[in-house]
Amino acid sequence: MKLPICLLTSFTFISSQIIPFNEHVVSAAEQKPVAFHVAKQSYHLHKSKRKMGMWKVVRKVKLNRTDLESTSSSNLTSEVNNSLSGEEKLSTMFEDKSNFLKKILSYEQQFSMNSYGGDTYLTRPVEYKKGSIPILISAPHATEHIRDGKVKSADIYTGSLALLLGELTNTHVVYSSRIADDPNYIKGGIYKDTLNKIVSENNIQYIIDLHGAASERTFDIDLGTINGKSMDSETVDKFTAAFKANNITDITVNGTFAAETEGTITNYSYNVLHKNSVQIEINKEYRNPRNDIDSYYSVLNSLVNIVNELQ
Numbered sequence: 001m002k003l004p005i006c007l008l009t010s011f012t013f014i015s016s017q018i019i020p021f022n023e024h025v026v027s028a029a030e031q032k033p034v035a036f037h038v039a040k041q042s043y044h045l046h047k048s049k050r051k052m053g054m055w056k057v058v059r060k061v062k063l064n065r066t067d068l069e070s071t072s073s074s075n076l077t078s079e080v081n082n083s084l085s086g087e088e089k090l091s092t093m094f095e096d097k098s099n100f101l102k103k104i105l106s107y108e109q110q111f112s113m114n115s116y117g118g119d120t121y122l123t124r125p126v127e128y129k130k131g132s133i134p135i136l137i138s139a140p141h142a143t144e145h146i147r148d149g150k151v152k153s154a155d156i157y158t159g160s161l162a163l164l165l166g167e168l169t170n171t172h173v174v175y176s177s178r179i180a181d182d183p184n185y186i187k188g189g190i191y192k193d194t195l196n197k198i199v200s201e202n203n204i205q206y207i208i209d210l211h212g213a214a215s216e217r218t219f220d221i222d223l224g225t226i227n228g229k230s231m232d233s234e235t236v237d238k239f240t241a242a243f244k245a246n247n248i249t250d251i252t253v254n255g256t257f258a259a260e261t262e263g264t265i266t267n268y269s270y271n272v273l274h275k276n277s278v279q280i281e282i283n284k285e286y287r288n289p290r291n292d293i294d295s296y297y298s299v300l301n302s303l304v305n306i307v308n309e310l311q
């Protein structure tokens with residue numbers, strides 16, 4: 001049965017709180033015109049948010065009856081997102097810097113809680129977010145960690161970088177979720193066991209292990225490949241070129257952190273799992289979006305470019 005348009009409109013409005021299939025909430029950063037098969041679009045301000053003084057734009061998507069029956073809001077969202085490349089998605093996010101910062105902080109919150117001890121109620125100190133391409137991003141120092149009985153600081157914002165990279169490029173992501181023995185130092189342990197399982201179940205070919213170096217370090221980026229063993233020089237050159245293309249120019253290779261010792265993720269990935277791997281040390285000057293969101297964006301964009309190059 002075909003409902004009159006006015007009736008259908010009021011139906012979708014009244015039911016929008018109960019049945020979310022006809023409503024796609026978009027942030028200001030997402031409001032780029034995107035071509036897909038939506039018959040009509042209109043905008044209205046979400047009443048409850050308006051009352052709270054938080055004006056949020058809600059895009060009402062009106063579909064014909066067939067679309068309403070066959071399309072869920074999550075399908076619509078993924079259809080919009082899938083039409084954009086990782087670079088395009090990131091560029092769109094970056095159009096609204098304050099929203100972009102909010103997004104970064106919402107990802108970082110799980111690590112920064114308890115003064116970067118992470119979620120100390122979790123029984124497992126490692127979490128995994130599944131992807132769909134054979135590249136694994138690792139952030140073992142997203143929270144504080146314990147080395148030789150001493151608490152070591154977190155590599156701040158490496159957790160949010162890893163998760164955002166996963167969202168933008170569909171890489172797999174593994175990361176520390178709370179304080180525990182240093183996964184990049186001890187031999188074996190639950191983090192490496194999880195890594196092993198992810199690699200074997202998903203035919204992972206590259207492992208990119210993200211770390212943070214102090215701002216006093218003289219490099220912007222240091223790439224550790226066990227002195228050339230865990231990644232061939234042609235691939236390393238692609239990493240270097242991507243950073244330079246994003247105006248991050250002081251790149252060293254096996255300069256300070258070569259990931260040589262047995263306990264590192266890179267060493268384990270290469271010597272035990274026999275996969276291409278690299279430890280990326282990112283200077284703190286490029287990691288703190290509260291101080292310098294442009295530099296954070298440059299690092300993230302470089303990583304998105306690298307993932308694309310590896311495919």
Ligand SMILES: [Zn+2]
Nearest residue numbers: 141155211212
């Ligand atoms: Zn680290």
